[in-house]
Amino acid sequence: MSIIQKLVRMARRRSPWLFHLNTGGCNGCDIELSACLTPRYDVEQAGILLVGSPRHADILCVTGPVTCGTRAALETIYAQMPEPKVVVALGNCPATCDVFAGSPAIEGPLDRILPVDIYVPGCPPRPHDLIKGVAQAVAILADQRTRKRPIMEGMNP
């Protein structure tokens, strides 16, 4: 069924839906993400929609170092997203915890908890670099086969 596979792949490239999650950061990266929705950058021209429910989303954009209070929510939300999905670490906080490294309230960089596909560096990253990072994530999404990934232990899906 090669035509169906090609159609599905094209659909995944043209219609990536984003879910944005702030796990305790300073909101700088969130504002840059909101700037991507403004008329100057307008990610909707690529089909990217910011959806309200993780069950509707393909791409999980995480900002902020993962604080102790948000860790459970992060794992639940990741488990609720249907396959295929990619995780994008926006900014320096989910990548290395930046200025918060060593704090007792931080659960650590994002790759200790979730498998991360793309890191977008910057503090905060410029909107255009953010869009380029998300475009790379969309390319990864389109190439993925819908493989089985383990749902987190003990999480109610």
Add this chain to the structure above:
Amino acid sequence: MNIFSILIKNLKVRPITLRFPGEVPHPKDFRGPVKIQEEKCIGCGLCAYVCVSNAIQVIEHKDNCEWAYSPGSCTFCGQCVAVCPVQALGMEGWSAPSYFRAEALNRVHRIPYPLCRECGRPTPPVREAILARAFKEVTLEVLTRSQLCQRCRQRASQRGLVSISKR
């Protein structure tokens, strides 16, 4: 009815959106990742001391000094550039690209220690920029003393003091 007149006006004007995949030029004096000029660095470690997020680490070895920088931890605040006494640091004019695995952007520069003229031991470098800040006038004596290691410099100073006291 003001909003409706704005909406109708927007329909007549072309949208101001940047088309995919356009390029957005970086502004002048954009604070990108930090870059070092190795020939100016003296290994003092002030940049590591003042760095907010431990993105810069200066590790001293016997015959060289490591300047390790991870743009993934950097806040791009520019304190290190401002505080460097020899202006060895600068900031790139563009932002770092996105990457696939952690620590892919980390950089390590090695600043080799020159050898002392008298004893031949490696010693942290003393550059001319520092001498210009420390001395009113950089004489030949100051220059030759700056190429010695710490012990040899102390011995040279003691010899000078002894010769003065003998007069």
Add this chain to the structure above:
Amino acid sequence: MSWEKFFLALFGFPGLLYAVPIAWLMLWLERKFRARMQGRMGPPFYQPFFDFVKLMAKRQVLRPSFDSLLMMGLPLVAVSAGFVALALLPVSSDSRGFAGDVVLLVAFLEVPSLWAVLAGFASRSIFGQVGATREAILSITYNLPFLTAIVALASSAQSLRLIDIAATPTGGVRVLAVLTLGLCLPVKLRLTPFSISNAEQEIYSGPATEFSGPQLAMWELAHGLEWVALTGLVVCLGFPFRTGLWVFSFILFAGLSLVLVIFLTILAAGTARLKIPQAARFYWRWGMGLAVVALILGVLPNIERFCR
């Protein structure tokens, strides 16, 4: 009523073959026009189609707490009801339809919203429940003027067949009733200023929060069919066109529906969301006002005839 004409309507025009592409076209037109009014580019024209395909190709997360029969069944029934409602529309002047089919049409037009309420409660999440409650309250809000306008039209045509209703001569009743129906469109389609039940920053996309993949694709398709059916109803009842050629009536029907979509989008882009009491007050004051006048005008000749 002839079965083959009904099946032709169900699968051809204005059923499956017509409705699904036009639903996607209307969804795209709404997004693109709103984007252009806001000074942005907007999505390309194939966007709703690729959204649908992508959603159908998602793998499900197993949900032990949500009955899978309900989860798959609710959106499918909503989509089927949308198709049947479309098949009943009196688009051209053939003798399709049967006595009482306006009641069936109104019932099937109500099914997507009612099923959204059921879905919100069945999904057992607080966001779904809040969205379902809001949708239920709004349903009471707009149904009063909507049904009163339908009754006014039926009594002025003295028949419950859609063909007869669409064939009545233009008069005060028809104008007022169609205005009322048009007024009820933004809240049925969940557009601002009445997009209370799928308020994204408030309740995480409302009743459909817990649906994913193919079920969500079916909900989006049901929403698109609602667009086609409701705009089609207003166009059929408001603009009677009796052209001989099938092609002309098809073009007029589709074109007028799209013009109505543009007007709704202009309203949606220029207003902000209202609260439920404000929406209720608006519909029970102005909507009911228009509808009651239409009802009186429609019922008066019947009373005269009854008294004679």
